[in-house]
Amino acid sequence: QVQLVESGGGLVQPGDSLRLSCAASERTFSNFLVGWFRQAPGKEREFVAAIRGGWSITYYGDSVKGRFTISRDNAKNTVYLQMNSLKSEDTAVYYCAASGGLTVSAMKDPSRYDYWGQGTQVTVSS
Numbered sequence: 001q002v003q004l005v006e007s008g009g010g011l012v013q014p015g016d017s018l019r020l021s022c023a024a025s026e027r028t029f030s031n032f033l034v035g036w037f038r039q040a041p042g043k044e045r046e047f048v049a050a051i052r053g054g055w056s057i058t059y060y061g062d063s064v065k066g067r068f069t070i071s072r073d074n075a076k077n078t079v080y081l082q083m084n085s086l087k088s089e090d091t092a093v094y095y096c097a098a099s100g101g102l103t104v105s106a107m108k109d110p111s112r113y114d115y116w117g118q119g120t121q122v123t124v125s126s
Helices: 027-031
Strands: 004-007 010-012 018-024 033-039 046-051 058-060 068-073 078-083 092-099 120-124
Touching (some): 004 092
Antiparallel strands (some): 004 018, 092 120
């Protein structure tokens, strides 16, 4: 059983940056595909980014391309989401999730992930 813990959320102003962390309890976490999702009130959970194990190939949702960067530090069993140029529409609860492996189309579907963190709130407001 993989336990995921997100951290790094908070209240920031438009244009600011924030880095989220997703720490895992599992030493083989480096082999997992890890995704970040977000959910705003009244909206469906939205794919933000994902990173594969092994070669660490990355994927991004259209709304965050060029602004967000996903990365991983396998020595720390941690995946990061660097968020730059934040906008008010980025306000949401952000979740990380892990899976043994998914296709490019499947990784955007939250129902395909096996493990989830509890979420961390990101609020972008002036």
